[in-house]
Amino acid sequence: MASRPRSIAGMLRAAVALILSLTLLVQPAMAQSILRDAETEALLDEMSAPLIRAAGLDPKNVKVVLVGDNSINAFVAGGQIVYMNSGTIMQADNANEVQGVIAHELGHITGGHIVRFSEGAKAATGITLLSLVLGIAAVAAGAGDAGMGIMAAGQQAALGKFLAFTRTQESSADAAGAAFLEKAGITGKGSLAFFKRIENLEYRLAIPQDDSYGRTHPLSRERISVLEHQYQASANWDKPSDPALEEHFKRVRAKLKGFASEPATTLREFPERDKTEPARYARAYAWHKSAYPDKALEEANALLAKAPHDPYYLELKGQILLESGKPNDALPSLREAFERTRAQPLIAGLFGHALIATENPANFAEARNVLKAAVAKDNDNPFAWYQLGVVYEREGDLPRAMLATAERYNLQGQSQLALANARQAMQGLKEGTPDWLRAQDIAMVSEADVRKDRKKK
Template sequence: MIAVQPAAAQSILRDAETEALLQDMMAPISVAAGLKPNQVRVHLLGDPSINAFVAGSQDVYVFSGLINEAGSANEVQGVLAHELGHIMGGHAIRHAEGAGAATNISLLSLLLGAAAMAAGGGEAAMGIMMAGQQAALGKYLAFSRVQESTADAAGAQYLSKAGITGKGSLDFFKRLQNLEFRYAVKQDDDQAYGRTHPLSGDRIQALRESYVVDPAWDKPSDPAIEKRFQRVKAKLSGYMSEPARTLRNYPESDTSIPARYARAYAWHKSAYPQKALDEAKALLAADPEDPYFLELEGQVLLESGRPAEALPPLRKAVANSRNQPLISAILGHALIATENPDNFAEAEEVLKTAVALDNQNPFAWYQLGIVYANKGDQPRAALASAERYQLMGNSSSLALRNAEIAMQGLPPHSADWIRAQDISLVARAEVERGRKRR
């Protein structure tokens, strides 16, 4: 599991097992909506908030706090179905319509206020501007609430068509309602005016009417998905939470797979590598071929300063996961970390495969740049750095600089030269936009 800092503030958590689970949970819902299984990508953000949102046209972002709060995979699928409702409704694009209408009202109120001031009515002008701002906010919030209700209804339809029970969706809304009660959030209609979402009680009532008559209402959740979810939830808890809290929630008396997973990460974070390895070996005793258990053992060894010992489990993890690119990137890192020149050719092969399968991993590009620099191939090292900086956000000037260095040394009009040119054009445009904003 690694954290990638994008242009927006939150860190995107990249983990092979978690991403595979979230995509498998989304796939049947996507198909029910008329899309291809992997057409919508689900990303995990390292943020304790209980939230999810859509961005762009086909990307769903789920906060780690939501995974931690959810009691089952079915609850998360209810959230994913709701977010897919936003995507299919074009809400990420139409968001600008609501914001635009609100902005138009605000600007109009400012113009009226200026006219009143010119006529000598200062207090009247202030009243007009404040009323205009309130009207703008009210219109925008009303627009948002309509979108949320539409996404609720669409999500219910997708779950039904996919044959997935809506019980988890209702359970999750009840969790949200309980949190609102805990924090004394009022549940009356007067409070609804100032909310971006409808009242939780109203949403539960509306969805219940749809779910209880659905043929899938009493259908049990997929046990394999649920088992994987409990693993991932524990793993995420071990990675994100303070070790002391993880060890309280998953005491050593608990020898289940999820508990061992959580403790392995907690011990590793606490700088107890042997304890972490003991948990990893216990997991492997239960399933010696599991690529994610092998990845865990290799990662603990690598990050404990034992890269040569990490190679066998990581090689096996890559093979058993069919060259999963995130795991391949860790293997490439371990090969480089041995500082054995005999391992660099393998590292180059592994890392080139990793970025070919997933070019959105700045960590893999960084490691590949090290390999190229070690070979004396400075143009391709610069290209790898350009790829890395382009993905990191707020690094357009560095992406531009490295792309231009790469172009100077690469054969003109070759595939790598064209790629460097593409990065240069995009980065230059971003740098110019930044200058104009400043």
């Protein structure tokens, strides 16, 4: 009699595990870090805008967000946001390939696939629960082996149902992406090339290519076969990509490699004999990461010799100087980059940081204005909020320093710290003012989040 409850308990645990795994599949992992870079975001906006319009969406409302991961991947997780791993750009041959990836992900957005994902999970969970009930009934009747078999078959059927649902969504996104490329007047060569890249990667990783049943995506060769004819029949097939866009892409790809790769790897790929702009860009970051500021500055100055007013080269030089302990020397470059990008928020955050780092009180008022402009344009900028809190503290405005700190912790999901700082800010701010009301909002939201966290524990 003692063994039967343990068998039932084991089956219950197995069923719950499968249900939870389906739930996790519905919610992509968002614990990875988000990379913010002004030039990269400008490039992604430029690359995606015609596709977003072709999808019937407004470029102002759709974002392509870069995830700090060197593997190839892109996904959507709700709303009008495409998340793209930095490795997707680093491993792509050209901008057109990345446009194919963006077009596919826009297909998920316009198809409402994240909202509908729960439909697939619900159907699969229903099968699992039914098999659980039948299996337990069989065990209770004395047919333990039959009960276990029902459970196992139910789990397999549930997973198969869910995977079939996701494959259908992927095929739908492929078709939508192809339509968006066509409408935008962009060739599908890059899209095909990227699918072939994925297929080659799967072969190298020994991922089976003979059956799509156990996969979340259709077989890569099946996708290529379906899309190849459609792309080749398009009037855009032989249409070249915008040369200026492709050159900008090479710059940004090299920049990301310099930032994300080990310096030794970067210097092997971009040896010093390579005097091209992308190579110098990558090496500047590699030398900077290796704590060779003179060599990093040499590369930055060489870039500026060819393009003296390029805001992103100016930003690079200013960053090297600032992070090498020379904030006063960094100010001219960062000020010009700030002005030429019309106060781009990320560059503004760096410029404000440099002004504060001079430790010259005469610079604090400018820093405050620059940083306030930065967070007004881009509220989702923890670094700018941190710097704004610092300058308020240096000026003796502790309530607003607490409010800026609360904003930062709120963005970072640290509810307890956000709540504490928001409450302290409210004590020093005049009740009913915009700043007081904002502190109150953060406190209310954070308090609710803290309560939820306590209930989970």
